Amino acid sequence: MKQKITFVICLLFGLMFINAGLNKFFHYMPVPDDLPAALTSMNTALQSIGWVLPLVGLAEIIGGLLMIIPRLRPLGVIILFPILIGILLTHLTVAPSGLPIALGLLLISMWIILTNRDKYYPLIGRGMLAHPTAGKLKKKQAGSHLLQDSESLWNL
Numbered sequence: 001m002k003q004k005i006t007f008v009i010c011l012l013f014g015l016m017f018i019n020a021g022l023n024k025f026f027h028y029m030p031v032p033d034d035l036p037a038a039l040t041s042m043n044t045a046l047q048s049i050g051w052v053l054p055l056v057g058l059a060e061i062i063g064g065l066l067m068i069i070p071r072l073r074p075l076g077v078i079i080l081f082p083i084l085i086g087i088l089l090t091h092l093t094v095a096p097s098g099l100p101i102a103l104g105l106l107l108i109s110m111w112i113i114l115t116n117r118d119k120y121y122p123l124i125g126r127g128m129l130a131h132p133t134a135g136k137l138k139k140k141q142a143g144s145h146l147l148q149d150s151e152s153l154w155n156l
Helices: 002-026 037-048 052-068 070-093 096-115 117-130 134-142
Strands: none
Touching (some): 002 052, 002 096, 037 052, 052 070, 070 096, 070 117, 096 117
8 A cells, every 4th residue: 555655755756857857858847927926037047058858847847757667766856956955945935935845845846755764775885884784784795705805895
């Protein structure tokens, strides 16, 4: 049951970002008339730099697609996390009306990161020693003929 709920939440999360990314290329969602002036000027500034919005849109599409595939979900949330921080900061400073949605998206992403934290340990390097199973892995590999010195991995 937990896997089904996780899949549905990640599917909706991913589809939201795919939709937002596609909108940056095809402009099919109308811009609301009641946007704050600061947000309108910020959007105009981002559009004047020709490569920023297509890059963010591409990252949103790729991250959204990866969120739907359970095996690639940890990579998808890492791709989308900087975009989520930008969304949160925008709503904190310019348009506070969207803050509940931004906080909800941030909480979902943090939940996904926490549930997949074991997959991030290899990215940290030496921090893997703090992982609960690191001692077990080190003991298993110490006698292996493939790895003569278990510390040689860290000295590369």
